Amino acid sequence: MKSFVYYTPTEVVFGPEGEEQVGALVCKHGGSRVLVHFGGQSAVRSGLMEKVCKQLEAVGLKVWMLGGVVPNPRLSMVREGIELVRREGIDFLLAVGGGSVIDSCKAIAYGVPYEGDVWDFFAGKAQVEKALPVGVVLTLPASGSEMSDSCVITREENQDKRGYSTPFGRCRFAVMNPERSFTLPAYQTAAGVTDIMMHTLERYFSREDDMDLTDGIAEALLRSMMKNGLLALEHPQDYRARAQIMWGGSLSHNGLTECGLQRDWSCHKMEHELSGLFDVTHGAGLAAIWPSWARYVYKDHLSRFAQFAVNGMWVEAAASDLEAVALKGIEALEAFFRKMGMPVCMTELLGRKLTDSEIKELAQRCSRDGSITIGSLTVLHREDMENIYAAANR
Amino acid sequence: MKSFVYYTPTEVVFGPEGEEQVGALVCKHGGSRVLVHFGGQSAVRSGLMEKVCKQLEAVGLKVWMLGGVVPNPRLSMVREGIELVRREGIDFLLAVGGGSVIDSCKAIAYGVPYEGDVWDFFAGKAQVEKALPVGVVLTLPASGSEMSDSCVITREENQDKRGYSTPFGRCRFAVMNPERSFTLPAYQTAAGVTDIMMHTLERYFSREDDMDLTDGIAEALLRSMMKNGLLALEHPQDYRARAQIMWGGSLSHNGLTECGLQRDWSCHKMEHELSGLFDVTHGAGLAAIWPSWARYVYKDHLSRFAQFAVNGMWVEAAASDLEAVALKGIEALEAFFRKMGMPVCMTELLGRKLTDSEIKELAQRCSRDGSITIGSLTVLHREDMENIYAAANR
Numbered sequence: 001m002k003s004f005v006y007y008t009p010t011e012v013v014f015g016p017e018g019e020e021q022v023g024a025l026v027c028k029h030g031g032s033r034v035l036v037h038f039g040g041q042s043a044v045r046s047g048l049m050e051k052v053c054k055q056l057e058a059v060g061l062k063v064w065m066l067g068g069v070v071p072n073p074r075l076s077m078v079r080e081g082i083e084l085v086r087r088e089g090i091d092f093l094l095a096v097g098g099g100s101v102i103d104s105c106k107a108i109a110y111g112v113p114y115e116g117d118v119w120d121f122f123a124g125k126a127q128v129e130k131a132l133p134v135g136v137v138l139t140l141p142a143s144g145s146e147m148s149d150s151c152v153i154t155r156e157e158n159q160d161k162r163g164y165s166t167p168f169g170r171c172r173f174a175v176m177n178p179e180r181s182f183t184l185p186a187y188q189t190a191a192g193v194t195d196i197m198m199h200t201l202e203r204y205f206s207r208e209d210d211m212d213l214t215d216g217i218a219e220a221l222l223r224s225m226m227k228n229g230l231l232a233l234e235h236p237q238d239y240r241a242r243a244q245i246m247w248g249g250s251l252s253h254n255g256l257t258e259c260g261l262q263r264d265w266s267c268h269k270m271e272h273e274l275s276g277l278f279d280v281t282h283g284a285g286l287a288a289i290w291p292s293w294a295r296y297v298y299k300d301h302l303s304r305f306a307q308f309a310v311n312g313m314w315v316e317a318a319a320s321d322l323e324a325v326a327l328k329g330i331e332a333l334e335a336f337f338r339k340m341g342m343p344v345c346m347t348e349l350l351g352r353k354l355t356d357s358e359i360k361e362l363a364q365r366c367s368r369d370g371s372i373t374i375g376s377l378t379v380l381h382r383e384d385m386e387n388i389y390a391a392a393n394r
Numbered sequence: 395m396k397s398f399v400y401y402t403p404t405e406v407v408f409g410p411e412g413e414e415q416v417g418a419l420v421c422k423h424g425g426s427r428v429l430v431h432f433g434g435q436s437a438v439r440s441g442l443m444e445k446v447c448k449q450l451e452a453v454g455l456k457v458w459m460l461g462g463v464v465p466n467p468r469l470s471m472v473r474e475g476i477e478l479v480r481r482e483g484i485d486f487l488l489a490v491g492g493g494s495v496i497d498s499c500k501a502i503a504y505g506v507p508y509e510g511d512v513w514d515f516f517a518g519k520a521q522v523e524k525a526l527p528v529g530v531v532l533t534l535p536a537s538g539s540e541m542s543d544s545c546v547i548t549r550e551e552n553q554d555k556r557g558y559s560t561p562f563g564r565c566r567f568a569v570m571n572p573e574r575s576f577t578l579p580a581y582q583t584a585a586g587v588t589d590i591m592m593h594t595l596e597r598y599f600s601r602e603d604d605m606d607l608t609d610g611i612a613e614a615l616l617r618s619m620m621k622n623g624l625l626a627l628e629h630p631q632d633y634r635a636r637a638q639i640m641w642g643g644s645l646s647h648n649g650l651t652e653c654g655l656q657r658d659w660s661c662h663k664m665e666h667e668l669s670g671l672f673d674v675t676h677g678a679g680l681a682a683i684w685p686s687w688a689r690y691v692y693k694d695h696l697s698r699f700a701q702f703a704v705n706g707m708w709v710e711a712a713a714s715d716l717e718a719v720a721l722k723g724i725e726a727l728e729a730f731f732r733k734m735g736m737p738v739c740m741t742e743l744l745g746r747k748l749t750d751s752e753i754k755e756l757a758q759r760c761s762r763d764g765s766i767t768i769g770s771l772t773v774l775h776r777e778d779m780e781n782i783y784a785a786a787n788r
Contacts, residue, residue, distance in 0.1 A: 216615070247607055
């Protein structure tokens with residue numbers, strides 16, 4: 001069992017009433033001049049943006065707006081935000097949206113007090129030592145960024161998509177109203193549920209596997225997401241289902257499912273290259289990689305995959321054949337992804353197969369020209385990455 | 395489903411190495427003049443106290459010591475602490491021990507900046523508006539106070555035992571080394587596991603029961619505590635088992651198992667009168683009350699008790715007879731308490747039966763002379779409390 005630090009200082013205000021408290025929360029957490037950062041027009045059309053801004057102004061806060069964050073959020077927007085915040089003396093960042101908006105906010109928060117280039121943090125050249133405070137009004141459950149310490153930004157020049165984690169990445173508060181996810185397109189709902197489950201699975205498949213309390217929590221989370229994912233697709237306005245998914249998104253990535261375990265993270269890293277190069281939806285990219293990753297590594301970890309199958313995927317235990325049970329678990333999750341309309345191979349993700357040279361390029365980038373490995377359950381070298389991309393290339 | 399606030403800002407440093415960081419943690423969280431508060435001699439004998447004090451002095455902190463906290467911690471000790479802290483200008487409180495020491499620390503933290511009498515908070519006459527920061531080096535997993543917002547103090551004059559919850563009750567950090575619980579007597583280990591399970595159950599048995607993610611987490615927690623409770627009794631130095639219990643203690647009471655639910659809390663309130671009057675171990679008192687409470691209320695909540703039985707207690711589902719399944723769940727937990735050596739009735743708890751007048755007094759006190767009810771699953775009036783105490787009076 002690994003020793004661990006668990007630190008989740010984000011004040012979560014969960015339920016429809018939370019939106020009435022945004023102004024008070026910004027004040028409580030020290031803001032006076034607030035940048036409201038958002039994505040497209042959906043938060044404007046739904047009236048959420050107006051509601052939030054009224055709240056902020058009602059308590060005497062000064063407000064600036066910066067919209068236009070796109071999925072796989074861009075470094076150029078982060079740089080624009082940093083400049084605006086510095087110019088206007090803004091002291092609090094409020095993300096209204098999902099993971100892309102939150103991550104763009106976090107990166108701005110890191111960049112403002114830093115003298116160098118904000119990309120330094122993502123390139124591994126510097127560590128954040130201070131940051132502006134960030135709050136969130138969440139509309140899209142998926143990334144878990146509202147409670148996590150992580151942030152993922154894409155540098156457009158060469159489609160570099162890089163993640164960076166720091167305790168400074170924890171948001172001060174997160175207002176979560178499940179009703180805000182009622183209008184999500186089915187594909188986004190399904191991709192969100194996939195991302196949430198993958199945040200749990202990337203930790204669950206661990207070499208250190210003797211923390212049964214963490215396992216039990218992770219397995220409960222997986223079962224809940226599968227049940228409620230299908231319910232939300234069938235009944236988009238089912239508050240109960242949307243609430244489990246929204247709360248599951250936070251718990252899957254705030255550290256709770258990692259306590260005592262060694263994270264793996266292979267699929268996320270291989271997916272980052274896919275969404276960096278092809279700008280696909282992150283959750284969909286994960287669904288298209290995971291089954292091939294799982295089949296590539298499971299034979300070395302049969303008992304873990306069998307536990308996953310029985311406790312997470314409702315597979316009947318048959319102790320006599322651990323391998324068959326393990327395989328059934330992989331098949332069950334793959335079938336669930338399909339049922340939600342997620343791709344489970346490259347053709348379904350991209351509409352075509354990868355070329356051989358694309359496979360080589362993906363593995364080349366993911367392994368930083370062969371200089372690093374990924375994963376910890378099974379350590380993957382460049383050739384393993386090539387094999388997994390190739391296996392998914394159906 | 396209830397809306398909720400989830401706010402657990404405590405920085406948990408879990409594992410043996412954490413003890414090396416106590417000095418740095420106090421500095422990080424703003425302390426310079428530190429009161430080390432503790433109970434009896436066990437923390438001194440084990441060398442923990444010396445280790446902690448060396449740590450604190452090594453980083454230049456000034457240290458005062460105040461020992462002698464007893465189980466069911468006393469108001470007189472809190473008052474002594476408040477006076478010492480004010481006199482010496484102490485700015486940080488470090489609890490080294492279990493729930494009693496932590497709660498004594500919290501009460502001191504509330505009392506120091508308050509002009510009135512600290513008991514006002516527990517008597518419902520005032521609300522905490524500021525408090526000194528508190529850190530914890532945990533030695534006894536049970537109360538969950540290291541991550542909870544609650545605090546329970548006993549006023550000696552009339553054995554009043556009262557709880558008080560406030561966001562100011564969240565500790566800044568908690569160092570948790572499961573090895574520190576290796577030497578706990580079996581009775582304390584069992585009472586701790588009981589308390590932990592009861593913190594989960596007091597929330598699980600809720601009228602609002604449509605948050606399956608919270609249910610799944612609670613059920614995983616219950617199963618883990620039952621498995622690891624027995625393991626720790628059999629092998630007191632089983633790090634893995636001790637670690638699940640210690641972490642389970644925090645998660646059971648930090649709010650995670652309450653998200654979306656309506657807490658009940660009946661058994662805790664009835665037990666507080668028992669340990670207030672007879673100074674019994676809190677966990678043991680809970681075990682002696684719960685089976686009688688459960689049998690008193692279960693018929694009105696059959697599906698919830700049946701879910702508890704199947705998902706929490708490994709009872710085989712038999713949908714044809716919900717009541718039989720529900721009863722088997724109650725019997726299973728009662729049997730588990732017995733197996734751990736816990737009392738499940740008054741004779742086993744006190745060595746004798748309660749007198750009729752004692753039963754009346756307990757219900758009288760618990761209902762504040764009949765002026766309040768307790769519980770939310772089934773609302774209990776004074777006569778219900780009498781009936782439950784009487785049912786436990788075997």
